[in-house]
Amino acid sequence: MLGERLRLPAAVLAAVLVAELAVLVLWPRDGVIEPAPVSAPSYFSASDLQQARDFRRPQLLLVTLTLVIETGVLIAIVARPPRRLRDARRPVLAAAAGGASIAVALDVATLPVRAVLRERAIDVGLVTQSWSGWASDVALSGAIGAAIAAVGAAGVIALMRRFPRRWWVPAAGVIVAYGVITIYLAPIVLDPRFNTFTDAPPEIRAEVLALAEKAGVDVGEVQVMDASRRTTAANAYVAGLGSTKRVVLYDTLLEDFEPDEVRSVIAHELAHERYHDLRNGLLYLAIVAPFGMFAAAQLARRLAPEPDDDGRPRADALPAVALSVVLVAAVIGVISNQLSRQVEARADTFALTLTDEPASFIRFKQRLAVQNVSDPEPPAVATFLWGTHPPVLDRIGAGVAYERGAR
Numbered sequence: 311m312l313g314e315r316l317r318l319p320a321a322v323l324a325a326v327l328v329a330e331l332a333v334l335v336l337w338p339r340d341g342v343i344e345p346a347p348v349s350a351p352s353y354f355s356a357s358d359l360q361q362a363r364d365f366r367r368p369q370l371l372l373v374t375l376t377l378v379i380e381t382g383v384l385i386a387i388v389a390r391p392p393r394r395l396r397d398a399r400r401p402v403l404a405a406a407a408g409g410a411s412i413a414v415a416l417d418v419a420t421l422p423v424r425a426v427l428r429e430r431a432i433d434v435g436l437v438t439q440s441w442s443g444w445a446s447d448v449a450l451s452g453a454i455g456a457a458i459a460a461v462g463a464a465g466v467i468a469l470m471r472r473f474p475r476r477w478w479v480p481a482a483g484v485i486v487a488y489g490v491i492t493i494y495l496a497p498i499v500l501d502p503r504f505n506t507f508t509d510a511p512p513e514i515r516a517e518v519l520a521l522a523e524k525a526g527v528d529v530g531e532v533q534v535m536d537a538s539r540r541t542t543a544a545n546a547y548v549a550g551l552g553s554t555k556r557v558v559l560y561d562t563l564l565e566d567f568e569p570d571e572v573r574s575v576i577a578h579e580l581a582h583e584r585y586h587d588l589r590n591g592l593l594y595l596a597i598v599a600p601f602g603m604f605a606a607a608q609l610a611r612r613l614a615p616e617p618d619d620d621g622r623p624r625a626d627a628l629p630a631v632a633l634s635v636v637l638v639a640a641v642i643g644v645i646s647n648q649l650s651r652q653v654e655a656r657a658d659t660f661a662l663t664l665t666d667e668p669a670s671f672i673r674f675k676q677r678l679a680v681q682n683v684s685d686p687e688p689p690a691v692a693t694f695l696w697g698t699h700p701p702v703l704d705r706i707g708a709g710v711a712y713e714r715g716a717r
């Protein structure tokens with residue numbers, strides 16, 4: 311047995327190693343074109359590049375600031391857990407209230423910075439929604455977040471009291487189940503609270519079906535989302551599992567881009583279906599969650615106040631658990647982003663091969679970056695920490711490599 315003092319570092323190291331191992335196991339080895347080296351000024355005007363940098367780099371710092379604020383608030387609560395949590399006669403109920411309060415506190419503490427992020431997005435013309443519309447979005451997503459936090463907090467304190475030493479085992483199971491359920495339900499329960507979804511127009515649907523047939527992919531529904539009520543940015547994504555599976559296209563995409571460009575996006579999204587990327591993401595979660603929760607449990611034990619006389623944690627362990635989970639999840643998130651970037655690169659390669667229109671692909675990435683005021687060449691550290699997709703310039707480079715015959 312490891313000594314008590316080494317348990318925490320050993321648990322964190324194990325979580326990191328397993329996460330990295332899971333990245334290797336699920337790593338797409340075939341079907342990823344190595345990007346050709348390309349330079350940003352060949353694809354973007356100096357003023358577009360300048361604007362993207364002037365906008366995106368401070369945004370990155372502000373997003374970092376929200377994470378620092380959240381961690382700071384959690385540390386402050388851990389340092390002085392509310393008495394009400396400690397003295398509660400019904401710890402599980404108290405934890406529910408505590409979880410909701412912590413979620414609201416984090417939301418409120420980061421609100422000023424989120425308002426600045428939005429103000430800066432307004433300045434570059436990305437925002438179409440009014441401040442009052444934004445406020446009601448913030449209230450709704452805050453309420454949903456608080457409700458989920460209440461259920462999660464009650465669940466974790468109930469498990470900790472029932473299984474004081476092994477609670478992380480069922481907790482990991484709950485996290486995976488939560489992942490499956492949210493991916494399944496999000497497109498039918500959650501997303502419609504924020505946007506209106508309509509069936510794609512017949513010509514788009516025909517396009518998708520033709521591409522899907524060519525790719526041998528069983529595509530679910532194809533829907534258009536009224537993204538334009540909030541933003542001028544364009545995008546597309548896949549959502550759902552099984553019977554809720556669908557490809558979602560922003561209305562901004564269909565309005566502002568040419569059919570051959572839309573085709574390259576659809577082909578990219580079909581790649582995610584073809585390779586079952588959402589399902590693989592859940593598989594990754596299932597591998598990593600037990601080790602991550604074990605590490606979080608060790609950290610929480612160090613940070614939490616003394617348990618009650620029976621050795622069962624009280625509700626005042628909740629802030630320590632929340633902080634531990636946030637910290638461990640942040641580290642694992644950086645590792646899983648490596649996998650995400652490679653999966654996205656494979657989807658790009660698949661799109662190039664399926665459509666065989668590299669010029670359209672490249673033009674789309676260019677125009678999308680300009681429309682979304684994306685930095686084509688973000689700082690490497692930002693890509694490493696938070697990049698779920700390869701930098702735009704690398705994606706253009708893959709198109710160039712394909713054009714030159716790479717397969």
Ligand SMILES: [Zn+2]
Binds near residue numbers: 654
């Ligand atoms: Zn993608």
